[in-house]
Amino acid sequence: MDPHLLRTYVTVARLASFSEAARELGYTQSAVSQQIAALEQDLGAPLLTRRPVAPTQAGERLLEHAGPLLLRLDAARADVARMATAPEHGLTLVSAPTALGPYVLAALPPTGVTLRVLARDEIPAAVATGAAEVGLVDGLAAPSDPLRLPDVAPLSTYGVGEEPVCALLPATHPLARRARLRLGDLADARWLDAPDTGLPLAQLRAANGGRGFRPSLRYDGTDVRTLTALAAAGQGLTLLPRSAATGVPGAVAVPVTEPRLVHRTELVYAGSLSGAAARLAEAVSRS
Amino acid sequence: MDPHLLRTYVTVARLASFSEAARELGYTQSAVSQQIAALEQDLGAPLLTRRPVAPTQAGERLLEHAGPLLLRLDAARADVARMATAPEHGLTLVSAPTALGPYVLAALPPTGVTLRVLARDEIPAAVATGAAEVGLVDGLAAPSDPLRLPDVAPLSTYGVGEEPVCALLPATHPLARRARLRLGDLADARWLDAPDTGLPLAQLRAANGGRGFRPSLRYDGTDVRTLTALAAAGQGLTLLPRSAATGVPGAVAVPVTEPRLVHRTELVYAGSLSGAAARLAEAVSRS
DNA sequence: AGGATTCCATCAGTACTGCTTATCGAGCAT
DNA sequence: ATGCTCGATAAGCAGTACTGATGGAATCCT
Structure with a gap:
């Protein structure tokens, strides 16, 4: 099971053609066959x-x-190669949309950082394959519980902060005046299905005993403002960390206090932090 | 990065010798070099x-x-090979020691099953690599939450049952008379450190906010009776599903009601269930 | 200390793997 | 029926990956 063969196999399967795959991979059709x-x-x-x-x-x-196999293979190669090459001066940071909370924003150095926003489940892979030195992921968790990350490679994590979670309701919503909510109160509403930007509905469903949280509009994208605008327009509810949910025109952020869940942000990296990445982590932990 | 080379590399690293590795792998020393x-x-x-x-x-x-890379590679090969070969008549079942609860025991067919007990974190690998068709894992979880399994391969899981968790206290323990306990009440006691048999202490610590649960004796083994005997003898406390904790001479099983955790058992399998494995799963779900 | 031994690197030779080019046969559209 | 496309197959060739032999460095054992 040469990874080489595996790679051609997935290409052939994706393109549904031997000849096309050969062209893409730079082989002859015969070789692919x-x-x-x-x-x-x-x-x-x-x-x-x-x-x-x-x-x-x-x-x-x-x-x-x-897929996972080739990903891990790339991750291993990138990880070893990183030890051999001199650390660069710039720092590339990948973040899930709602993971870029106030704690991190305040700690960023004035210059030399490249920031890229990706969907949440692409973050570990990006860090593992060396596309970025540091990643920021977020998610729903019990207080001081670690996040459940897909283990694509041996990555280290480091909690940077926790925030209350809020439901973002249109100002006209019957529950918008409440000071706090139980998650169960909202189980029967329609929810925005935005796995990249917000929180996966399946996770809410699990936190609530496996039922409810029917999807309304599905949003594939990483722009939080679009998500909040959709919520304000009554297209569906969404759950966000307080810092991302406050100040949305036409919408109200109501803390969810039951079950006891927090929005947790973690820093992920491969191996050990060095140079600019280490300084960033230290700055974040001080704040 | 040929898996072949990777395999020789780990062998050389393990044996700390090129020549030894060559002998074990059936190569000449020159080839390994x-x-x-x-x-x-x-x-x-x-x-x-x-x-x-x-x-x-x-x-x-x-x-x-x-390690994970070669494991996944084996898993992929075993998974594909399984589709090609005719399904065997026997059924091999691997189980974590405390996962073999009453629901499963009652559902086992009268003949044709080979049962093997392994440490909890070896179960997914055993199923993935085809050493067994079906695995049983258990663990601590919030009610109706799925277990956190290491994802060594794309495995399917299927919840078979949940039980209350009990602390197993020596009959002479000051709290042995209590009808129920909070986990926090026991955080300062000494706990048996039995990651294979019982529940990992780190998980208890996480459920309790990250502190306490100092280890006493460490037990590496998969025999539950030894574990309960150790607990009864006052060597340390341990947490078990109710069915495993009751009836231990000299010890008392006290339910832990706070935080709301249950002992959950899941069936894991690769691909889809067929033949004897499917019948077992169906029998379990009926009971 | 000196000789024997162990251990890894290197070199030369060889068998084999994996690619390309060329050709063929089957299905499909014109 | 006639091109045309697509995948399989055959032959040829180059580079890969092994074996066996040899060499130099470190270690062990008198």
Whole structure:
């Protein structure tokens, strides 16, 4: 199971074509054909139907494995390579949209930082593969509980802060006047389904016993202002850290106090922090 | 980064010898030397110091990646191979010691099952690599929350039951007469450190806000009776599902009601259940 | 201290793997 | 029927990866 073969296999499966995959990978069609044949022989099972080119049942399983496998492989390579090359001067920081809370903003050095905002579940991969030195992830957790991160690679985490979580309600919402809410009060409402920007509905459902939280509009994107505007316009509810939920025109942020959940932000990095990254972490922990 | 090279690298690192590794892998010493050289050149960093043979800093990082990487590789191969070969008639079931609760015991078919008990964190790997068709894991969780499993491979889980958790106290313990306990009441006591058999202390500590739960004796093993005997003898406290904690001579099982935690058991399997495994799962879910 | 031994690196030779080019046959559209 | 596209196959060649032999450095054992 050469990673090389695996890579061609996923390319062929994605493009549903041997010739296209060959072009993309810089091989001849013949080479791709032989590589797939070799992989199938190695694993002892046909992976693709030809004409049309589509994964078999066994091939589907392999595809599920291939992604994480190749990711980890890249992560390992990046991690080792990082030890060999001299640390750069700039610092690249990737963050989930709502993870960039006040604690971090205040601690950023005046210059030399490149910031990129990604969907939450892309953060660990970006840090692991060396696309960024440091990542910021956030999520819902019981107070002082660590976040549940997908383990794509041996990453270290470091809690930077916790905030109350608020439901963002349109000003006209019947519960908008309340000083605080239980999550169960809102289970039957329609919720914005914004896995990249906000918090995954499945997580809310789990926190509430597995029911409710029917989705309304789905938003794929990483802009929090769009999300808050949607919520203010009554398109659906959403849960945000207090700092992100306050000051939205036409909407009210009401703290959710039951169950006892907080919005937690963690810094993730591979190996040990050095240089600018270490200074950032130290600045964050001081604040 | 050929997995082949990775495998020789971890062998060399483990045995701290090129020649030994060559013998174990069935290569000549020369081949191993060349393989390591190739890997070092590929990654652009020295991985081992020679004489004595020990991993460098970069090599240490690679070792951390190599384990999960090779495990996933095995898992992928086993998963695909499973689709190709006819399903066997026997059923192999691996279980964590305390995961074999009454719900499962009642559902086992009268014949044809091989049962093996492993430490909790070996279960997912055993299922992923095809050593067993079905695994049973358990752990502490909020009611109806799923367990946190290490994701060594794309595995499916399926909740089979939840039980109250009990602290197992020697009959002479001052709190043994109580009808129920808070976890905080026991934070300052000495606890048996039995990560394989019982529940990891770190998890209790996290549930209680990160403090307390100092270890007493450490027990590495998978025999629950030994664990309960240790607890009854006053060697330290331990937390168990009610069914495992009751009926221990000289000890009392007191339910822990705060925080609201349950002992949850889940069935894990790779792909889809078929044959005897599916029948077992169905029998468990009916009970 | 000196010789034997162990251990890893290196070199030369060889078998084999993995690519390219060329060709073929099957399905599809015109 | 006739191109045309797509994947499989055959032959040839270059580079890879192994074995076996040799060399130099460190260690062990008188």
